Amino acid sequence: MLTIPRLTVAGLRGGSGKTILSLGLARYWKQTGWKVKPFKKGPDYIDAVWLGRAAGRTATNLDPFLMSEDQIRSLFVHRAQDHDVCLVEGNRGLFDGKDLDGSCSTAHLARLLDTPVLLIVDCTKMTRTAAALIQGCLAFEPDVRIAGVVLNNTAGARHRSILRQCIETYCGLPVLGTLPKLRTNPIPERHMGLVSDQEHASEQALESIARTISDWLDLDQIAQIARRAPQMSPAQPMIWPRTAHPGNRVRIGVVKDACLWFYYPENLEALSRAGAEIQEVSLLNDNAWPEVHGLYLGGGFPETQALDLAANTAVRELVFRLADKGLPIYAECGGLMYLCRALHSAGTQQPMVGIFPLEAELSRKPQGHGYTLARVSRANPFYPLGYEFYGHEFHYSKCLPPQGKASCAVQQPCLDMLRGTGLGQAQDGLLFRNTFACYTHVHAFSVPAWAENFVQAAAAFKMSMDQGLDRCPDIRID
Template identity: 40%
Template sequence: MNPNGIVVAAASGRSGKTTLTLGILRALSRRGIKVQPFKKGPDYIDPGWHTLAAGEQSRNLDLFLHSREEVVNHYRYYAKTAMLSVVEGNMGIFDGVDALGTNSTAELAKLLNLPVLLVVDATRTTRTLAAVVKGLMEFDRDLKVFGVIFNKVGSRRQIKLLEEVFAGYCPVRILGYMPKIGEKGAIVERHLGLITSGEVKTSNDLLDYLSRMVEEHIDLEPIISLASKNIVTVGPKPLGRGEVKIGVFKNEAFCFYYPENLEMLEKAGAEIVFINPFYDELPEELGGLYIGGGFPELYLEELARNRKLLTQVKKYAQLGMPIYAECGGLMYLCDKIKYNGSEYYMAGVIPAECQMTPKPQGHGYTEGEIVRENPYFPVGYCLKGHEFHYSRLNLTEELTFGLKLHKGQGITKGQDGFCYKNVFAAYTHFHVLTYPKWSENFVNAAKNFRVKGGGFNASLAACNF
């Protein structure tokens, strides 16, 4: 295990973990330290910011979706290529899906043998924080606390009092005191969390500002002392021969893809062709289509305007092209999307109206059984994933579902994974390390669609379950 790293954690969400993590990543990178970012749990947005801040692709580590061995191996593979690893936790440090916190940030830190840097929100409090931090440190004595950063500090007087309090009641290394950063260093939030890094024209300016704030207010030397100069050079993972084209919708409307999903498709023999659904058409000789999640509801006019692409998607779905769609992709395949009193016609593959709502319709991990034949997963397989959506589907006719959830909402009442010929469309987001054969099956189905002219039986026969 490479011990050269830290886990950034907090007592609760919205304590400033992401802001400080980004500032630390950019500051270390600017000092010439090759740092590998990771994000605990299911997330697309924070890793996107990590990647921009560090100049290295951020990776997810998830103890619910993946086994402990898979998480360790995934961490090792990328951590050994960097001088230092920074893992951003999520929620409160001991929070998880159960009362034991079996998939918590604390459990991840212990599994990876990494020390924890606690971010503590110091808004309008001083002495009480000693009780909070001491309680966190003593709650699990196997956890190694590396140090503390106080965030949102209001004055020099508060800093002086915090120093006195912690010296007397809770001796711990204090790495610094971050002031309230205001609008200049704030990343706008919306219903799914922060806005994506690609949507902020001044993203790099913002990250540089956070870096300067960290350099000014945080002592980075203890963190830098953990860095190793023994970096293992690992070339890109071997790719397949590009035997078939698989299109991937990729722009600000569809930007939620785990990098491993795309990498594993390439390794299995896919030539990834990115498609901007605002302007592009489907490429020639396409074998399959992957439509991930994102924010299609924010770009409905642009999506609806490209009628040629919408028509092509429906046509090829009817011909049996393998199409795998998640959340936003599911919405795109519906007859229409209703939002803010307006209707926007979409691809019409799924006989349903997608309605945006003011409250989450599904949020958290999902788990269920594959109950219908499809090109991607074997019947009987227990699929784990996650969902977070403010939309729901109003069905205009009975649908065929391939995934029966016993955890999560899905499309309706635990039913998810709309199946039609070689289309599989679900609210459930999937990480390929959960079922690596997904990529091989997808590519085989795409190749058969090209060779045999499509059709469900041809594509299904190619799959290796």
């Protein structure tokens, strides 16, 4: 059996303070010299990157919707090795899932990993009622190990004293900290959550959060709770059942800059294991690109970099030429926006690559948010016809034909959306030669053939170029 100190941070709702508490614990433990392994529950890129910054180690997403229970256990045990403590940040409220039974909730994940839960409660304008809420959580799903409580947004010494007495008397749980109302948010937010760590003084913010946590929490007792977590079986299924692909390797460019940076580490590892050499490239600087045989454009915030993207005509023209030559390109959300004809944001319009004759327009409200289920309806290089796969989306943009407000039906879609919004009208996925772009994000565990198909398409492109062809034929999976 394996001893894996671990803790799940959960709240009663979104915005209760989970992220601040998780970041503070991760950074404080790092400061003490612990090797901290952070995990983020659910499909979240931004919080995961901040957790990684705080802990000094890459965060791993655990998602019961996109992954099987065996995959989650295996991934957790595999990533937890050689760390002093594992910290899992939940999402939404503790019991909030996708259905009446609460499947895919933070509570579901905590049970799956047999992890003690540290519950943070926003106590704004509340005293004795906080005890009733916590007692309800204890009784709602008794097999969830709620081990202690942190009180957030407390108003003063008297408020904190009454809260502590009520909770410890009625609930029998230790209050492990009381956080005051912060005058300013140490990490600003915008429409998709926290701002990028690349756009904010992240180290200064994290140090400030760690100081607050150390001033107001019983960190020794919290550490003891993590250490007392039950042992776990080492006999977990392999997360990578196949060995790395032998033979001739291809090079896949992955855009990583302030514009596009939403990537699951497992997606890149899956590509590597399938036979790809990952080469990071940027859309924002004028550095020469190496020879690539495929290109992965993840999500991000192209709207915040629209002026620089438009100004870098050399890269825009390069991407267009590569797409026209038949380079396999896979683009998700922000990557799709970059491949459109133009990007409308904050009252401005900037030219983009122009592979697709559409214009991406930022809206004030989400245009798609949540888990997705797609069925492939058009042959393409990445998915076979009729294949169904799960993913997720979160976008404030929508794509429109130039000079009009009609739907995206001007483009024959590749995906029928059985769940989710995509481009609208229950469709997603645009195709130009070997370029595939959609609003749906995928995780390698939920689409196990995606990486191999991507690498095989890149190998076909490389072979065409090695044979001296000007263009790679269109690649289609039956």
